[in-house]
Amino acid sequence: METRELRYFVAVAEERHFGRAAERLGIAQPPLSRAIQQLERRVGARLLERTSREVRLTGPGAVLLAEGRAALDAVDAAERRTRRAAGSGPDLVLVAKAGASEELLAKVLDAYAAEPGAVEVDVQLCGPGQQERLLRDGRADVALLHRPFDSTAGFDTEDLASEGQSLFLPAGHPLSTHAQLRLADVADVPLPRWPGPDGTYPNGAGPQVRDTAQLRQLVSLGRAAAVLPDSARHGLADDVVAVPVVDAPRVTTVIAWPPHSRSRAVADLVRCAARL
Template sequence: METRELRYFVAVAEELHFGRAAQRLGIAQPPLSRAIRQLERRLGVALLERTSRTVALTEAGHVLLREARAALEAVEAAARRTRRAAAPVPGIVLVTKAGASAELLAKLLDAYAAEPDAVPVDVQLCGIGEQERLLRDGRADVALLHLPYDSPAGFDTEVLSVESQVAVLPAGHPLTIRPSLRMAEVIDLPDLPLPRWPEADGSYPPGRGPEAKDNSQLYQLIALGRACAILPESARTHLRRDLVAVPLDDAPTVTTLIAWPAHSHSRAVADLVRAATRI
């Protein structure tokens, strides 16, 4: 299969309409239809169910859509990394969630900077759950991921830290005088719902909690008495004075990983990972 055919199929599979897919691709509809039929003949399976009014994916079509997206992302990631490797000044792009693992990140960068062959590290701060996508699509060389919230599937990883979690509440809330809490007590708070974070497509899941995009917005919502949060213990160092962290007895631990593409042969990435594991 050619990448052109995969792009054509993904457009049709996502639009479920040949006319809109052709417009999106900037081509005429007849050659698009011929390309999809040729792809089906080559694979020996029907990818789409067509009627005069509708287009739907077959089971095989659903499988190819998932695999085609991954393949096209891998091709684009390879192109991005290749262009970056040819840059006049070599460097590494490290991506991490804004407000997370700040102390650990500072130690990591200092340790790597002491390496004799260290190259510049461009630290990019992202929103909740975006590190994984940026690493997969080639816009980052290394990422800090946090289990159980991020998926390390397909990456090489090293564990950097394991920490407990705390409930973050507005100062003055009755529960802040307790030495510790349990997860059920925090999740079921009627006056302080947990926030809703955006999905990969930018939409928010249903729920009663307020929408939050980053930690700064989250802390403001908590201070206003509109939400509470469950965060790693290290979040204590960045809390405002109007927020209080209370230990959670039964919360799962958060594991911080340094992750990089499994096929990476970058010496700079290897040096950065070694510096990270030493701290």
Template sequence: METRELRYFVAVAEERHFGRAAERLGIAQPPLSRAIAQLERRVGARLLERTTREVALTAAGAVLLAEGRVALEAVEAAERRTRRAAHPGPGLVLVAKAGASEELLAKLLDAYAAEPGAVEVDVQLCGPGQQERMLRDGRADVALLHRPFDSTAGFDGEDLATEGQSLFLPAGHPLSTRGELRLADVADVPLPRWPRPDGGYADGPGPAVRDTAQLRQLVSLGRAVAVLPDSARHGLADDVVAVPVVDAPRVTTMIAWPPHSRSRAVADLVRCATRL
């Protein structure tokens, strides 16, 4: 199976139309149709059902679309990492979720900066789950991930801290005077809606939020409540209260990097992190 054919197939499967897919790829429609036919001969199965108006995926086509996206992402990541290895920059890229592990991240950067031979660290803050994808596709050298929210499969890593979670809510909220809470106590409380991998949001009564920093401001304004790791107490505003949720899953922050990394800067940064 050729990468070119796979890329063509994913474009048609996503557009559900040969004309739009050809325009997206910047090619004429006849060679696109021939490439898809060749791909179907290679795999020995019909991948698309064609009508005069649209294209539909067969069961085999749905499988190839899911697997093909993963394969193309892996190829792009390999190309990106190879270019970075051939032309390494002066520093490294660390990606972290905006508003999360702020105190830990600040301590880590200060400790690493004091190390002999420390290089410049480009810190990129992102939305929930994006740091995992940036590390996986080669845009980042190292990341702070949080189990159980982020997938750590396929990475090397070291656990840095494990903590409980609390309900963050405006002072004066009916639950703000409680000494502790359980998940059952917040079952009917509208909680924030985080973006899905495709960028959309599930329907629900809670506010749609992009990152923890935005959420904390909404809580301060009295427009939201949220269950967050206890470390979010760092820099907590006076008008926000955090009440422990004793049966909420504990959150482990880890520093992660690709298993094939041979970067001395990454190794030095990891050593600093594990000493904190």
């Protein structure tokens, strides 16, 4: 199976519409129709159920969509990492959630920079749920993830730190005077809404946020309250109060990298971080 065919199929499967998929791919619709037919013949299975009203995935189609996305990411990763190894671009890209584990991140970077043979590290900050993608398709080499929020599936990981969570809220909020809280106490605080994997927000009452840095600003402004790992307390302004939520799940910060990574720099950075 060629990557071109796979890209075409994934586009149609995601758009559920040949015309839109063709536009996205920058080709006309007829060659796309033919390519899908040919793919179906080659695989020996109907992948899409088409009527003139809608395009639906069949069972095998759903399998190919999931596996195909992973395969395309792997191919992209191969190309990106090769290109980077050739010298253009940074030597190592580390990705972390904006506003999360800031202190730990700084320590890791400092410790690695002091290492003999350390290379230039590019730090990329992003919203939650984006890191896995970047790591998978080769735009990043290492990531800081937070269990149980982020999926570490398919990566090698090393635990770095573990911490409790607190409710962060504007000074003056009724709950801000408590010494500690339980999850039940915060049940009716409208929590912020994070975007799903597709970039859309679930319905609900809380404000829409894209990363922890944004959220912090909203809390400062008195427009939000949120349960976050204790370390978010670091460098907080006076107008925000953090109250420990004693029965919230503990959050473990891990460093993650692609399992077949043969890079000396990745190994050094991981070893360095694990020593902290």
